[in-house]
Amino acid sequence: MTDKKPFAWETAIAWKNKDRIVVRGYDVNELTGNISFAEHFHLVLRGELPTPEVGRMTEAILVNMAEHAMSPSSATVRFATSGGAELNAAVAAGVAGIGRLHGTADRPAEMFLAVGERAERDGLSDREAAAKVVAEMRERRERMPGFHHAQHIRDPRTARLLELSDELGVTGRYVGIARAMEDATEDVFGRRIWINGPGSMGCVGLDMGYEPLQLKAMFIVCRSLSLCAHSIEEATREKGWRASTNSDMVQPLDLSMQGPDHYDGPADRSLT
Numbered sequence: 367m368t369d370k371k372p373f374a375w376e377t378a379i380a381w382k383n384k385d386r387i388v389v390r391g392y393d394v395n396e397l398t399g400n401i402s403f404a405e406h407f408h409l410v411l412r413g414e415l416p417t418p419e420v421g422r423m424t425e426a427i428l429v430n431m432a433e434h435a436m437s438p439s440s441a442t443v444r445f446a447t448s449g450g451a452e453l454n455a456a457v458a459a460g461v462a463g464i465g466r467l468h469g470t471a472d473r474p475a476e477m478f479l480a481v482g483e484r485a486e487r488d489g490l491s492d493r494e495a496a497a498k499v500v501a502e503m504r505e506r507r508e509r510m511p512g513f514h515h516a517q518h519i520r521d522p523r524t525a526r527l528l529e530l531s532d533e534l535g536v537t538g539r540y541v542g543i544a545r546a547m548e549d550a551t552e553d554v555f556g557r558r559i560w561i562n563g564p565g566s567m568g569c570v571g572l573d574m575g576y577e578p579l580q581l582k583a584m585f586i587v588c589r590s591l592s593l594c595a596h597s598i599e600e601a602t603r604e605k606g607w608r609a610s611t612n613s614d615m616v617q618p619l620d621l622s623m624q625g626p627d628h629y630d631g632p633a634d635r636s637l638t
């Protein structure tokens with residue numbers, strides 16, 4: 367039994383009245399101009415402002431994972447937009463395309479947690495438990511979430527995220543478990559199966575104290591930026607209905623369609 371009123375929402379996230387908006391106890395106008403979006407992401411989802419290191423690492427992940435050219439979600443957005451869907455509807459279709467095999471930061475996080483629990487339960491070191499889990503999953507022909515990338519094989523985002531996590535002192539038990547699993551693939555597969563971007567989000571995110579679902583939210587939030595850009599570009603540069611007799615259907619996820627021959631934005635440049 368609960369003493370809550372039926373049909374009444376209660377929330378620990380925010381409140382507002384005619385004059386004020388208060389988020390997790392802070393007036394939104396005090397937050398505005400004083401914290402980064404990454405710090406706000408942490409505050410809204412987790413209830414507290416992050417440490418400077420967690421704030422920077424969160425920011426880095428939001429930038430690193432925001433845009434990825436043609437992927438299942440951006441291609442979905444483009445097809446939805448080509449049918450005339452409004453921006454919000456097209457972006458919602460793209461978000462729906464994020465799943466078990468794409469943008470899956472929560473599933474690798476669940477797996478790394480399970481490896482940690484296995485080590486404790488069976489009295490193994492984390493490295494031993496990692497090696498056992500890799501071997502068992504291979505035996506069952508089960509794909510390890512957060513490993514391998516269909517388009518890159520070795521995902522170029524991973525090294526940068528793990529390097530930053532080391533530099534900022536964020537790296538802890540779960541980055542160790544992910545690295546141990548990657549090492550174990552050499553024996554089990556006879557070749558290295560690399561941690562991918564969402565896999566690095568999974569382990570670095572756990573070491574920052576995020577829950578798996580909060581990591582999935584992090585992916586949705588940053589990738590929505592890309593989904594908006596792809597929808598707006600599709601709506602403003604293409605005439606719609608992509609596969610008509612006047613425009614060929616292409617396989618947008620084929621890497622040959624994603625290279626510089628199909629890119630007409632600015633040439634390579636640097637922040638320095």
Ligand SMILES: CC(C)(COP(=O)(O)OP(=O)(O)OC[C@H]1O[C@@H](n2cnc3c(N)ncnc32)[C@H](O)[C@@H]1OP(=O)(O)O)[C@@H](O)C(=O)NCCC(=O)NCCS
Pocket residue numbers: 466467468469470507508509510511512513514515516517555559562563564565
């Ligand atoms: C994304 C994915 C579907 C890509 O698959 P793909 O490039 O078509 O690769 P294949 O499924 O053909 O796998 C080729 C081989 O690589 C290995 N492999 C690929 N991904 C693997 C993974 N996640 N775990 C273990 N082995 C993997 C296997 O040896 C496989 O050979 P097998 O079929 O004989 O077992 C797959 O890697 C996967 O399911 N990854 C986990 C989900 C994930 O992290 N997604 C986020 C991507 S950003």
